[in-house]
Amino acid sequence: MTESMTNPMSILVVADHDNNELKAATLTTLQAAVELKASTGGQIELLVAGSQCEQVAQQAAAVAAIDKVLLADSDAVAHQLAENVAPIVVALGQSNSYSHILAAATTTGKDLMPRVAALLDVAQISEIIEVVSADTFVRPVYAGNALATVQSSDSIKVLTVRGTAFAPVATEGGESPVNTDIAANDTGISRFISEEKVVSERPELTSARIIISGGRGMQSGDNFPLLERVADKVGAAVGASRAAVDSGFVSNDMQVGQTGKIVAPDLYIAVGISGAIQHLAGMKDSKIIVAINKDEEAPIFGVADYALVADLFDALPELEQQLS
Amino acid sequence: MKVLVAIKRVVDANVKVRVKADNSDVELANVKMAINPFDEIAVEEAIRLKERGVASEVLVVSIGQDSCQEQLRTALALGADHALQVKTEISPEPLAVAKMLKAVVDKEGCQLIILGKQSIDGDNNQTGQMLAALGNMPQGTFASELTVEGSEVLVTREVDGGLQQIGLKLPAVVTTDLRLNEPRFASLPNIMKAKRKPLDSISPEELGVDIAPRLATLKVISPPERVAGVLVANVAELVEKLKSEAGVL
Numbered sequence: 228m229t230e231s232m233t234n235p236m237s238i239l240v241v242a243d244h245d246n247n248e249l250k251a252a253t254l255t256t257l258q259a260a261v262e263l264k265a266s267t268g269g270q271i272e273l274l275v276a277g278s279q280c281e282q283v284a285q286q287a288a289a290v291a292a293i294d295k296v297l298l299a300d301s302d303a304v305a306h307q308l309a310e311n312v313a314p315i316v317v318a319l320g321q322s323n324s325y326s327h328i329l330a331a332a333t334t335t336g337k338d339l340m341p342r343v344a345a346l347l348d349v350a351q352i353s354e355i356i357e358v359v360s361a362d363t364f365v366r367p368v369y370a371g372n373a374l375a376t377v378q379s380s381d382s383i384k385v386l387t388v389r390g391t392a393f394a395p396v397a398t399e400g401g402e403s404p405v406n407t408d409i410a411a412n413d414t415g416i417s418r419f420i421s422e423e424k425v426v427s428e429r430p431e432l433t434s435a436r437i438i439i440s441g442g443r444g445m446q447s448g449d450n451f452p453l454l455e456r457v458a459d460k461v462g463a464a465v466g467a468s469r470a471a472v473d474s475g476f477v478s479n480d481m482q483v484g485q486t487g488k489i490v491a492p493d494l495y496i497a498v499g500i501s502g503a504i505q506h507l508a509g510m511k512d513s514k515i516i517v518a519i520n521k522d523e524e525a526p527i528f529g530v531a532d533y534a535l536v537a538d539l540f541d542a543l544p545e546l547e548q549q550l551s
Numbered sequence: 552m553k554v555l556v557a558i559k560r561v562v563d564a565n566v567k568v569r570v571k572a573d574n575s576d577v578e579l580a581n582v583k584m585a586i587n588p589f590d591e592i593a594v595e596e597a598i599r600l601k602e603r604g605v606a607s608e609v610l611v612v613s614i615g616q617d618s619c620q621e622q623l624r625t626a627l628a629l630g631a632d633h634a635l636q637v638k639t640e641i642s643p644e645p646l647a648v649a650k651m652l653k654a655v656v657d658k659e660g661c662q663l664i665i666l667g668k669q670s671i672d673g674d675n676n677q678t679g680q681m682l683a684a685l686g687n688m689p690q691g692t693f694a695s696e697l698t699v700e701g702s703e704v705l706v707t708r709e710v711d712g713g714l715q716q717i718g719l720k721l722p723a724v725v726t727t728d729l730r731l732n733e734p735r736f737a738s739l740p741n742i743m744k745a746k747r748k749p750l751d752s753i754s755p756e757e758l759g760v761d762i763a764p765r766l767a768t769l770k771v772i773s774p775p776e777r778v779a780g781v782l783v784a785n786v787a788e789l790v791e792k793l794k795s796e797a798g799v800l
Contacts, residue, residue, distance in 0.1 A: 308717065309680065310689050334710040338692045341645065341680035350646055350765040353675045363769065368674055369568045373577050376769040416723075417689035420705070420716040431712065437799070461800065479695075479730060480713060485671075486729055488711075494799040504567060511777060515797045517789065532780035532797065535789050545786040550800070 235269040236326035237294075239319060241312075241339065242273050242287060243331045246280040246305070249287055251434040252331035254395035256388040257292045261396060262358040263327055270294040274319065276312050276411065278305035284405050291400030301411035306419040307335055313342040315411055320347045320383055326361070332387040333433075340387050349381035356392035370485040370508040390433060391491030391512055425480050429455075432483065435464035437494045440483055440510075441476070442468035444499020444520065444539055448476040453543040454498060460550040466490070468500045484509035499539045502527030519543075552699070552721075554597045554606040555661040557652055558590040558626055560619040561672045574770045586622045589667025591629075592727040595734040596697060597665050598630035605699045606663070608632050612655055614639055614648055620750060627745035628737035634750040639762060645673075647755075647762040649681035654758035656686060661722065663704060668693055668726040679726035689719035695730040 238260045243250040253273075260271045271292060275284045276299040284298040297319070303311050320328055320343065328343065330336035332354045344351035356374070357365035363378045364386065432438060441454050451465065458465050466483040467476065483490055485508035495513035500506060502518070502525055510516070511530055518531035521538050528534045535542060562568055563583040571578050586594070600606040611631040613619040616639070623634035637651050656664060669676035683690035691697070691706030695714070698705045699721075708715045709728045719725075737745075755762045783789045793800040 306715075309683075309692075313684065334693060334708070337676050338680060338690070341675075341677035342684040342690065344677070345646060345649060345681035345684035348646075350644055351675075351677050351681075352766070353677060367774070368771070369562070369577060369672060370674065371774060372568050373570050373771050374774050375771045378767045378769055379765065380767070381765050416687070416720045418718045420718055422710075422713060422715040424713040433711070479709065480711075494793065494797070511774075515793070515799050516777075516780075517793070529779050530777040533789055533792055534780065534782045535786065536782070537785070542786055546790070549786055549790045 235267050237270045237272050237324055238263050238267070238327045238329065239316070239325045240271065240273050241316060241328070241330040241336065242275045242283065243333050243335055244275060244277060244280065244283045246277045247282065249283050250331070250333070251395060252333050252390045254290070254398065255390040255393040256329050256331045257290065257396045258393040259355065259358055259386070259388045260327070260329055261292050263361060266361045267326055269326055272297055274299065274316065274409070276304045276307060276315055278302050286398070288403050288405050289399050289401055290396060292396040293401055293403050295403050296405040297409050298405055298407045299409035299411045300407065303411045303413040308417050308419060309339045309342045310414045310417045311411060312339055313346060314414070315409060316343045317346045325383060327384045327386065329386045329388055332389050336387050340385055344385040347383055347385065349383050349385055350379060351385045351387070352377060352379060353387050354389040355386050356389050370504065371511070372508070389489065391489060425478065429458060430462065430464045432464045432466050432481070432488045432490055435490075435492050437461050437463035438466050438483070438490055438492045439463050439496040439498065440466035440468060440500060441471055441498050442500030443470040443474060445471060445476055451477055453540070457543060457547045457550065460547060468503070468506045470501075470503070497527050497531070498543065500527055501525045502530065552606055552662045553608045553610060553660060554600060555652070555656055555659065555664045556590070556593045556597045556609060556611045556626070556631065557664070557666045557678070558594065558611055558613050558622055559587045559667070559670045560584050560613065560615055560622045561587045561670050564588055564671055570771055570773045574772055576768070576771050584618070586625055587667050587670045589669060589671075589727050591734045592729070592731050593665040593667050594626045594629050594631060595732045596727065599732065600699065601630065610635065610659060610661065612637065612652065614643060614651060616640060623750055624745050625737065627748040627750070628742040629735065630741070633748065636750065636752045637758065638752050638754055641762070641764070643762040644764050644766060645675050645677035646681055646765065647760060648678050649685055650760045651755055651758050651762070652678070652682050653685045654760060656682070656722070663699070663721060664724045666724065666726050668728055679724050683724040686722065689723045691717060691719050691723065691725040693728040694725050695728050697725055697731065
């Protein structure tokens with residue numbers, strides 16, 4: 228059989244979800260898959276591995292970019308531990324049906340994909356921000372201080388995708404088939420014990436359109452409500468710099484930066500944040516950056532579109548009032 | 552229980568790297584180097600396990616040119632017992648590193664392997680997971696807490712949106728996040744003592760590992776620079792500009 232007579236190999240995307248809802252990170256990862264499809268012509272298949280997650284599969288089936296949904300619904304993968312999810316993905320990878328396997332560069336995707344790649348004996352390419360061609364990708368290195376273009380010579384490309392670099396695909400317009408025949412097993416080498424999810428009425432940092440973050444200038448966690456009140460006026464998420472987290476003002480899940488969350492909202496408001504390299508690496512791709520700081524020499528002003536030199540304890544209540 | 556810690560020699564976290572003029576890589580000549588910060592946390596955790604009587608021996612491994620012996624000596628000064636350099640001229644990719652570490656783990660019979668979650672040069676965040684996969688071991692990535700209880704290691708992981716506790720059957724791989732511990736500084740007597748601790752060297756061939764790269768770096772460029780914007784006089788002007796000029800409110 229000649230090359231032209233065979234169907235092109237498919238593109239497999241591993242869904243990021245919580246058994247109830249398909250996460251926004253999946254939609255941005257799918258955009259990277261759509262760009263790959265433009266060059267390979269392969270179908271896009273989405274694997275949903277979880278427990279009692281039928282509704283996630285249904286949401287996925289409605290996504291126009293997806294050609295087929297694969298559902299592995301089993302208690303063995305209820306918490307999506309890498310030890311149990313990897314064998315499912317590896318078995319699919321070994322079926323010679325896929326040219327690419329993608330997942331979002333979330334903690335779940337980053338945990339899973341290197342395990343998959345090693346078992347397939349291929350390299351993994353982390354946090355791509357651009358698809359150059361079917362085998363060539365751009366990814367940040369050195370905390371985003373350099374961008375490397377890398378080309379893979381492996382038969383299967385295993386990738387994680389930085390969500391902020393791709394626009395989400397539409398959540399509707401499709402009606403793809405769901406294959407529920409995907410088996411999952413418990414390897415028995417790891418077990419889920421518990422989790423503590425931070426419950427918030429506000430949007431998640433990584434998907435928020437507007438973020439307002441506080442730094443060491445906030446002086447205490449007790450002052451974060453000043454930020455929260457502004458956030459609630461405009462439906463923003465609240466973040467923090469590493470300095471604020473390390474000083475114990477707020478919990479570490481709020482940290483924006485190289486070692487925290489990488490964000491790129493339409494509007495990022497940095498309040499009392501000096502602008503360490505660490506922090507800038509996590510937010511400098513935001514569309515509009517506002518910095519409020521009383522120190523006019525603060526490095527954050529070097530990346531800000533709008534700079535306000537002011538005492539945050541005066542500026543925040545005024546901002547809240549102006550946005551009412 | 553023998554604990555293995557892998558460390559990497561990287562550009563110091565406080566150095567702002569520059570891209571080479573020929574766009575082949577970043578400039579590494581005459582740049583201050585250090586133990587990858589996440590690996591330093593891994594060394595500290597292993598030493599604490601030894602101090603608590605959980606670990607019997609801490610073996611520290613680094614892969615690279617002879618210059619990485621400097622970082623191995625630092626780890627010995629911090630309290631590791633024994634160091635091993637896997638001597639390579641190139642900087643191998645995470646898959647090759649994982650294969651070499653797997654060979655060392657098998658040879659030495661290590662029960663717990665602690666690595667940094669990622670190195671701050673390549674930012675790959677892969678080696679620990681790959682090593683776990685190759686050894687059919689469980690993995691506790693992004694650890695902020697670690698306790699060994701019988702034949703299990705309990706790990707608290709920093710995941711998106713909160714914390715997760717998992718139990719891993721030994722042997723297991725744990726990768727460190729920032730909040731696992733605060734590394735100590737080496738004392739002068741310990742630095743002197745470290746000079747007499749054993750530091751061996753081995754080659755990838757002796758470990759039976761092919762380190763040929765799978766990826767080609769075509770070019771390395773600087774990211775687009777953001778230019779500073781405008782100074783606003785007060786909150787009212789800021790809000791006005793965000794609404795009418797930027798259109799984000």
